[in-house]
Amino acid sequence: MIPSLPGLLQAFSLFAVVLLLARPLGGYMRKVFDGERVFLSPVIRPIERGVYKVMRVDETVEQRWPAYAVSVLVFSFVCILALYLQQRWQTYLPLAQTGASGVGNVPQDLAYNTSVSFDTNTNWQNYLGETTMTYLTQMAGLAVRNFTSAACGIAVAIALTRGLVRKSSPTIGNFWVDLTRTTLYILVPISFVAAIFLVSQGVIQTFASSTSIHTLQGAVQTIPLGPVASQEAIKELGNNGGGFFNANSAHPFENPTTISNWVEMLLILLIPFALTNTFGRMAGNARQGWALAAVMIVVLSAGSLVAMSSEERANPSIPAAIAQNIDQSRGNMEGKEARFGADTSGLFATVTTGTSTGAVDSMHDSFLPAGGLVPLFNIELGEITPGGAGAGLYGILVFAIIAVFIAGLMVGRTPEFLGKKVEAYEMKMAMLVVLFLAASILGFSALATATAAGKAGPLNGGPHGFSEILYAFSSQTGNNGSAFAGLTGNTLFYNLTGAFAMMLGRYAMIVPVLAIAGSMAGKRRVAASLGTFPTTGPIWVGLLIGVIIIVGALTFFPALALGPIADQLLNNAGRLF
Amino acid sequence: MRTFIKTQLWPAVAILLVFTVITGLAYPAAVTAAAQTIFPGQANGSMITVNGATIGSSLIGQSFDDPKYFSGRPSAAGAGYDATLSGGSNLAPTSQVLIDRITAQVDALRKANGNAPIPVDLVTTSASGLDPDISPAAAEYQVHRVAQARSMTDDNVRAAVARHTSQPFLGFIGAASVHVLELNLDLDGLLR
Numbered sequence: 001m002i003p004s005l006p007g008l009l010q011a012f013s014l015f016a017v018v019l020l021l022a023r024p025l026g027g028y029m030r031k032v033f034d035g036e037r038v039f040l041s042p043v044i045r046p047i048e049r050g051v052y053k054v055m056r057v058d059e060t061v062e063q064r065w066p067a068y069a070v071s072v073l074v075f076s077f078v079c080i081l082a083l084y085l086q087q088r089w090q091t092y093l094p095l096a097q098t099g100a101s102g103v104g105n106v107p108q109d110l111a112y113n114t115s116v117s118f119d120t121n122t123n124w125q126n127y128l129g130e131t132t133m134t135y136l137t138q139m140a141g142l143a144v145r146n147f148t149s150a151a152c153g154i155a156v157a158i159a160l161t162r163g164l165v166r167k168s169s170p171t172i173g174n175f176w177v178d179l180t181r182t183t184l185y186i187l188v189p190i191s192f193v194a195a196i197f198l199v200s201q202g203v204i205q206t207f208a209s210s211t212s213i214h215t216l217q218g219a220v221q222t223i224p225l226g227p228v229a230s231q232e233a234i235k236e237l238g239n240n241g242g243g244f245f246n247a248n249s250a251h252p253f254e255n256p257t258t259i260s261n262w263v264e265m266l267l268i269l270l271i272p273f274a275l276t277n278t279f280g281r282m283a284g285n286a287r288q289g290w291a292l293a294a295v296m297i298v299v300l301s302a303g304s305l306v307a308m309s310s311e312e313r314a315n316p317s318i319p320a321a322i323a324q325n326i327d328q329s330r331g332n333m334e335g336k337e338a339r340f341g342a343d344t345s346g347l348f349a350t351v352t353t354g355t356s357t358g359a360v361d362s363m364h365d366s367f368l369p370a371g372g373l374v375p376l377f378n379i380e381l382g383e384i385t386p387g388g389a390g391a392g393l394y395g396i397l398v399f400a401i402i403a404v405f406i407a408g409l410m411v412g413r414t415p416e417f418l419g420k421k422v423e424a425y426e427m428k429m430a431m432l433v434v435l436f437l438a439a440s441i442l443g444f445s446a447l448a449t450a451t452a453a454g455k456a457g458p459l460n461g462g463p464h465g466f467s468e469i470l471y472a473f474s475s476q477t478g479n480n481g482s483a484f485a486g487l488t489g490n491t492l493f494y495n496l497t498g499a500f501a502m503m504l505g506r507y508a509m510i511v512p513v514l515a516i517a518g519s520m521a522g523k524r525r526v527a528a529s530l531g532t533f534p535t536t537g538p539i540w541v542g543l544l545i546g547v548i549i550i551v552g553a554l555t556f557f558p559a560l561a562l563g564p565i566a567d568q569l570l571n572n573a574g575r576l577f
Numbered sequence: 578m579r580t581f582i583k584t585q586l587w588p589a590v591a592i593l594l595v596f597t598v599i600t601g602l603a604y605p606a607a608v609t610a611a612a613q614t615i616f617p618g619q620a621n622g623s624m625i626t627v628n629g630a631t632i633g634s635s636l637i638g639q640s641f642d643d644p645k646y647f648s649g650r651p652s653a654a655g656a657g658y659d660a661t662l663s664g665g666s667n668l669a670p671t672s673q674v675l676i677d678r679i680t681a682q683v684d685a686l687r688k689a690n691g692n693a694p695i696p697v698d699l700v701t702t703s704a705s706g707l708d709p710d711i712s713p714a715a716a717e718y719q720v721h722r723v724a725q726a727r728s729m730t731d732d733n734v735r736a737a738v739a740r741h742t743s744q745p746f747l748g749f750i751g752a753a754s755v756h757v758l759e760l761n762l763d764l765d766g767l768l769r
Contacts (some may be wrong), residue, residue: 006749013750051595055588067584075589082593132662140601148593176588183596188604195608196615202636205605205620207614210661213624213631214760215639217646223634223660225622229612230605245662247654250704252636253622258751272659285591314697318679325683327694330712330752334675334701335665338650338710342751345704362704363665460669486667567671576673 003308007343011304015297016263018269019449022293025270026277032185033178033278035059044184045169051180062171065518068159069511071175072152076119076507079148083115083185086141087133095136095207101135113495118142120506121388123235123242123358123481124498126490130224130245135207142242143231147191150183150238150271153390156510157275158282160394163517164418165283172517186271194233194267201263202256202503205229208385217507228253236267239388241358241481249348249361250337258339261361265351272296272355272386275393283418289538292396294541299385299548300354303374307346310371311336317571325519335363349482353378356388358481365460365468365484369568372484376471376564379478381552382437387480394513400515400535401430403547407533418534419525426519429512436508437477438555440501444473445559453493459486461577467563472498477505481544527564619733625758627767638709639758644689645726646764647711647719647738649757650698651682654706666702689723710754713742737763 002008023279031038052059063071087106090096096103110126117124123146127133133142154179163172199205210224217270228244232254235241245251255261255375273293280289314328315546331342340348345362352359364375378385384395401422408415408422415422448469457472458465468484475482483489489498534540612620623635633639639646642657655662668675682700696714716738724734741760745751762768 006745009749010751013747047599051592054595055591055648056583071589074585075592078586078589078593111694128662128664130663139605140597144597144601145594145606148596154763176592179592183600188600193736196611197611199608199616199620202623204622205609206622207609208621211622211631213633216758217641219640219644221633221637221639221658221660223622223637226611227605229620230608233608234600244703245663247665247705247707251663252634252638252667252707252709256623256636259619260744260752262746271732277644318676320727322680325687325692325695326679326697326700327714328697330697330714332670332701333698334668334670334703336701337704337708338712338715339708339751339754344698344751360704363667365667365669366665368670372621441604447766459667460672462669462671463589464671484667485664560737565667567697571671575671576676577669577671 001305001309003305003312003343007308007312007347010262010344011301011308011347011388012131014265014269015301017266017292019274019297021270022273022277026276026281026289027534029186029274029278032181032282039187040185040189048180048184050118054178055455057174057176059174059177062174064171065163065514068172068175069514072156072510072514075152075179076152077177079119079145080115083145084111085117085143087111087114087137090134090137092134093134096134103131106132108494109495110490113499116244116499116502117481117545118145118240119149120502121153121238121240121356121391122476122479122502123240124476124483124502125242125481126495126498128246129243135226138231138244139227143234146231146234146238146240146242147187148179149315150234150240150389151179151187153181153388154182154271154275155390156392157393159512160397160517161279161282164397164420166521168523169521172514172521187234191230191233194237194263195229197263197298198229198232198260202252202259203229203232203260204253222525231561233267236359237271238266239268239272239355239357240354243359249359250363255361258344261340261344261348264359265348267358268351268355268359269386271389272392275390276386279393285536288418291541292400295396295544295548296384296386298541298545299381300350303350303354303378304347307350307371307374308343310368311342311346313368315368317574317576319574332368335366337361349375352379352482354383354385355478356383356391356479358364358475360482363485364482365486369464369467369564371570372467373560373564373568375482375561376467376474377552377556379474379480380441380556381548383480384477384548391479397514398433398516399548399551400544401426402434402551403544404533404535407543408546411533413530413531416526417535419528420523429516432512433509434551436504440477440504442476442559444497444501445470447497448473451493453491456491457487457489457494459488462575463563463567464577467567470559470563473501476501479505584585596610605766625762627762633758635756636709636761637707641757641761644722646761647723647757649702649711649717650708651702652706653702658707663705663707665704665706690719693718709756709758711757713738713753713755716742716760723764731754
């Protein structure tokens with residue numbers, strides 16, 4: 001269970017820097033959302049005003065929660081439709097001749113799945129980036145959704161925060177303003193700096209077409225090119241995860257060095273952790289934010305330890321007669337890059353699924369079952385440790401509401417959160433979120449295992465084949481986007497069920513969350529008394545971790561037992577399929 | 578209906594158009610301009626040129642089967658190191674196909690290199706299928722074969738391996754690795 005020392009040091013260095021950056025970035029974001037002046041204002045404020053003018057939106061007018069929710073849904077629908085049409089007609093648009101040869105228009109079901117995927121911040125990919133999408137589709141379609149879907153999630157998280165901290169307010173902010181500010185002040189500037197840094201490491205950034213070369217041994221190799229760095233930066237920062245290339249962040253052009261790999265993990269964790277600090281500041285008590293960050297870091301660290309140490313092991317399924325000729329001291333290297341090694345790959349897998357990112361620097365399908373269990377369970381916990389951009393904060397706040405309710409039941413008092421009474425309405429909405437998530441993951445997995453079209457998907461046999469299906473619907477419902485990629489997903493069945501799961505996972509979560517925001521915003525704040533359960537400090541952190549793990553484990557343990565747990569036992573016994 | 582169009586539909590359409598211009602065109606154009614100015618080599622794919630001809634990218638692995646060259650890892654990208662089809666095998670640890678493949682690779686490697694234990698990265702496919710690196714152990718495993726094929730001493734080949742070995746950043750970030758293409762170019766005397 002304990003990874004090697006370099007692995008531990010790498011995880012520690014990463015988490016330490018993320019927590020150090022949470023305070024300054026959290027403070028910056030608080031100012032941005034409150035419309036205060038920041039150091040970038042002289043450059044960005046005129047652009048921001050211009051955007052409002054085009055939209056004909058008055059930035060001083062706020063929305064009640066239903067209007068806010070309708071804005072989210074209308075915006076998402078417009079984005080999905082536009083991206084669908086862009087893919088269907090991509091060969092008639094500019095920059096179509098670049099990229100790999102023979103790129104056509106994307107078929108209907110694949111275009112639909114991909115459009116929903118990128119607009120729900122999932123970035124599940126049933127297509128091969130190299131050969132399916134033109135540069136313009138990648139850059140002015142998919143990458144734009146990387147910005148907008150992340151901004152949309154952050155906007156909802158801020159709206160929920162406002163709902164929790166405001167007193168007797170009918171409104172929770174203006175979606176268009178939140179969306180604009182997040183994109184212009186936070187996502188674009190950080191992405192720009194990150195993209196340039198990634199280029200310095202070797203990530204490509206060019207509009208030149210792919211090039212053919214003769215290798216040292218004289219073979220012809222076609223090397224694809226493209227505007228990768230600009231997309232790679234927002235893909236990690238916005239917790240999107242959709243790779244320019246099929247191999248995603250394992251591709252040397254997306255993630256060339258161990259340094260770029262560490263920085264990409266940093267980008268993934270940056271905003272989710274900083275948002276807890278923003279939350280604490282808006283709540284007027286920084287410790288409220290630190291408590292959430294503590295919960296996140298504990299669960300994330302535990303997952304990292306398991307995944308890293310699992311992948312450092314040899315594969316026990318290799319028969320002894322063959323294994324004796326192999327030096328397996330570097331661990332399970334199937335589906336992993338030599339420059340990263342086993343423990344770094346395990347860490348990346350945990351980080352990308354603790355958030356809703358889904359970028360991969362190794363192939364999760366080839367992980368030992370216990371190592372593959374970590375990303376799967378991370379996603380099934382609802383991706384709240386630390387979760388996606390915005391989605392992580394609103395997700396963990398839903399669990400916080402459930403946790404204060406349980407604490408309230410134990411001491412026999414009306415539960416309160418941030419001085420607001422949590423009542424039946426909020427609990428119903430919070431439970432809706434949890435139930436939709438579980439119903440979508442388990443329901444679609446059951447459907448796939450019961451139909452011929454679903455059973456045609458898995459590459460691998462035995463319990464691992466079931467894990468591939470379970471992972472697919474967990475990842476899509478959780479808006480993660482990573483995969484046990486052996487599954488053949490580009491079929492009518494998986495394209496349509498997947499798109500439905502992604503929409504459920506996104507909008508059946510956002511609407512109840514905004515309903516909670518609206519309802520809590522309207523409440524008066526009651527003074528804290530001796531009987532108030534404090535939502536700071538170690539007892540609260542422990543309780544919240546307990547609730548998250550228990551809800552996740554109770555819901556998904558039976559399915560996990562059929563998949564990765566059975567798989568690990570058979571792997572230990574050397575069974576093959 | 579009119580208020581819906583004015584307060585919901587139009588802002589949605591307008592902001593998507595504006596953001597497509599800002600984040601979909603202006604942002605990648607600005608990154609490209611800056612990258613091509615500051616880091617042109619990296620931005621264009623870290624290409625290696627020998628005698629005026631591009632021989633490959635230093636980041637993208639190539640197939641080597643000639644005994645005088647160090648070979649890289651098995652590749653699941655197309656027929657091997659096909660850069661238009663990046664990806665891994667996605668085979669499960671419990672897959673019979675995986676074990677059969679490993680068995681065949683072990684046999685072939687032992688035939689070519691003798692009976693020393695084979696470093697695991699030489700019998701496993703990488704995640705990208707384009708892995709340009711192998712572990713230092715995997716290079717050491719091939720030193721004697723390459724030296725014999727080139728009529729060089731093992732130590733001279735070892736010195737070349739050392740020149741193309743990189744250590745983990747700060748000692749703990751990533752893994753030590755040997756760059757196969759650059760090492761082979763060096764042995765051929767083609768690296769300036």
